[in-house]
Amino acid sequence: MSEDISQLEYDRVMMRRALELASRGIGNVSPNPMVGAVVTDENGAIIAEGYHRKFGEPHAEVEALRQVAGEDLSKGTLYVSLEPCSHQGKTPPCADLIVESGIGRVVTAMRDPNPLVNGRGNRRLREGGLEVVVGVLENESRKLNEAWIHFIKTGTPFITIKVAQSLDGYIALPDGESQWITGEMARQYVHTLRGASDGILVGTRTALQDDPSLTVRYGLAGRNPRRIVLDRSLELPNNLKLFTDEHKENTTVFIGEDMSEAPRAYELRDAGIGVEAIPVEGNPDNLRLDLVIERLGSMNLTSVLVEGGAAVIDTMIAENLADKLILFIAPKLLGHGIKSFQRLAVDRLDQATVLNIHSTELVGEDIKVEGYLK
Numbered sequence: 001m002s003e004d005i006s007q008l009e010y011d012r013v014m015m016r017r018a019l020e021l022a023s024r025g026i027g028n029v030s031p032n033p034m035v036g037a038v039v040t041d042e043n044g045a046i047i048a049e050g051y052h053r054k055f056g057e058p059h060a061e062v063e064a065l066r067q068v069a070g071e072d073l074s075k076g077t078l079y080v081s082l083e084p085c086s087h088q089g090k091t092p093p094c095a096d097l098i099v100e101s102g103i104g105r106v107v108t109a110m111r112d113p114n115p116l117v118n119g120r121g122n123r124r125l126r127e128g129g130l131e132v133v134v135g136v137l138e139n140e141s142r143k144l145n146e147a148w149i150h151f152i153k154t155g156t157p158f159i160t161i162k163v164a165q166s167l168d169g170y171i172a173l174p175d176g177e178s179q180w181i182t183g184e185m186a187r188q189y190v191h192t193l194r195g196a197s198d199g200i201l202v203g204t205r206t207a208l209q210d211d212p213s214l215t216v217r218y219g220l221a222g223r224n225p226r227r228i229v230l231d232r233s234l235e236l237p238n239n240l241k242l243f244t245d246e247h248k249e250n251t252t253v254f255i256g257e258d259m260s261e262a263p264r265a266y267e268l269r270d271a272g273i274g275v276e277a278i279p280v281e282g283n284p285d286n287l288r289l290d291l292v293i294e295r296l297g298s299m300n301l302t303s304v305l306v307e308g309g310a311a312v313i314d315t316m317i318a319e320n321l322a323d324k325l326i327l328f329i330a331p332k333l334l335g336h337g338i339k340s341f342q343r344l345a346v347d348r349l350d351q352a353t354v355l356n357i358h359s360t361e362l363v364g365e366d367i368k369v370e371g372y373l374k
Contacts, residue, residue, distance in 0.1 A: 008136075011107050014038050014046075014079040015137045019109070019144060021051040021060070022081045027195045027216075027223055028054045031300045033148040035082045037064040039103070042075035059085065061094045065101050073103040081141050083112040083134070086120040095121040099128030107133040109141035113152050147303035150323065156297035157198065157304040159321060161313050161373075162190060163340055164328040164366075170337035171310060176209045182328045185364025188218050190307075193326070195220050198301040199252075201228040204235055206308035213241050214307075226301060227251045230312065232280070232287045234264040248273055252299075254292050256280045286311075289321055314343035317353055322373050325355060329367040 005013075021036030029035075029052050037060035039048040050063025058066075061080055068076075084094040084106070098106060106125050111134060112118060125132050142149060147158035164182045165171045172178035180187060194200055195216040202212065207229050214227040227242055231253050238244070242251045252274035259265055260277035268275050278291045289312070296304055306313060306322070316322040346352050355371035362368070 010044060011079070011133065011136045014040060014077070015081065015107065015109055016140075017046075017049075018060075018079045018081045019137065019140055021049055022144060025052045025054070027197075030055065030148070030198050030302045031151065033082055033145045035060040035080065037061045037081070038079040039064050039068055039073070040077045040079070041073075044077075047071075047076070059094050061098060065097060065103075069101075073101055076103050077105040077107060078103050079107045079136075081109045081137075082145070083108050083110065083117055083119070084121040084125065085112065085114075085117050086124050093121075093124075095124040095128075098125060099130065103130065105131040105133070107136055109136055110134070110138045113149055151297065151302035154297070156293050157301045158323050159293065159304050159306060159316060160193070160197070160324040160326060161306045161316060161322050162193060162326050162328075163313060164330065165340045166330055166332045166334045166337075168333050168335065169340055170334040171340045172338040173334065174337050176205075176338070179210065181332065182330045182366045183364040186328045186330075186366040186368070188220075189363050189368070190328075191216050191218050191220050193305050194225055195223070197225045197303045197305040199226040199228050199296060199304040201230070201304055201306045201312070203230045203309040203312040204232070205311070207231070207236055207240060207242060209309075211240050212307075213245065213247075215247060224250060225305065226299075228254065228296070228304070230254050230287055230292070232256045232259075232285075234259050234262055238267065243268070243271065243273060252276055254278055254287055254295070256287065286315075289315055289319065293321055310338060310340070311343065314341055317341070317373060318344055320374055324370070324372050327369040328363070329369065331365055331367075 018036040018038045022034040025034040032052060032055050034052060036051040038046055041047050048064045048067035051060045061084055078098060084098055086093050086095045112121060122132050122134060150158040163171060166181055200214045215224045224247060227250055229242055232255060234255055249272040253268055254276045255265060257277040257279045265275050276295055278287050306316060344353055357371040359370045
């Protein structure tokens with residue numbers, strides 16, 4: 001480490017590298033968090049790196065420390081973007097391995113909110129005689145794993161709503177045509193969002209109107225998310241791509257509990273398609289979206305991207321079920337059509353839904369606005 005840079009500044013540089021490594025696991029490690037690790041020697045030079053590549057495979061710390069097994073690490077530092085685990089899961093406790101490695105110092109970005117860890121990993125390291133520093137680039141670490149943190153704390157998936165609209169606020173023409181309001185780069189960005197999500201959800205009308213595939217294309221990283229479609233009364237025909245393509249077994253249909261014994265429900269199950277029945281008490285005409293989200297959490301989905309339709313999106317926002325909104329605004333004026341967020345109409349300004357803006361940027365010719373809803 002150069003004498004011209006402080007220890008804290010250098011720790012931030014190394015942690016930034018650990019976070020960069022962690023992000024390579026996007027779309028592949030859920031329901032685990034994305035974690036990266038860097039090992040430096042007594043002079044601050046990087047001698048090993050690792051990241052959690054896939055759920056069930058070695059954790060970041062294990063991957064990095066394996067590369068320097070048997071070396072004298074007593075004056076070295078391990079940088080890891082999340083507190084090392086202290087419990088037996090699909091892999092042994094990382095905290096024990098770190099102590100056994102003989103490394104002298106560990107720097108972590110944040111404490112693990114998982115009740116199974118939550119400080120126990122850091123305590124195990126300190127009990128083993130290691131110097132432990134916590135909180136370096138904590139905000140950046142929390143942002144990277146915001147969906148996983150939400151899931152750990154609530155047991156429900158982090159819900160991101162994606163909306164594409166014209167400059168004058170329309171998401172489709174009067175006949176429902178919406179392909180394509182936004183440009184090529186914005187559409188490609190949406191596939192990046194899909195690859196980072198455990199599930200992607202659409203309503204009945206969107207499935208009928210667009211017959212979407214809901215897969216990750218453009219050769220982007222990440223696995224295809226579980227395809228979730230709401231079909232309260234089993235209205236959707238069996239010729240949709242969701243029910244016929246090579247990924248049909250990756251489709252789950254949410255229906256009303258009163259439809260669970262319908263012949264069509266058995267047809268879907270026989271075709272290898274998941275069918276989840278939701279109680280309809282108190283809302284006989286539509287599925288209760290809060291119960292849908294709870295069920296998705298029980299299926300171990302930590303993040304869900306909602307792509308439509310208007311009724312589903314507006315209901316989720318109105319009922320405080322959504323966490324983030326990503327709005328693409330195309331430089332087009334349609335003049336008429338289906339308005340975005342029409343069901344959120346208020347009588348007074350103090351009733352308006354308020355977005356906590358995180359970022360705005362150009363994606364090709366379109367404006368992307370990203371913000372949090374609660």
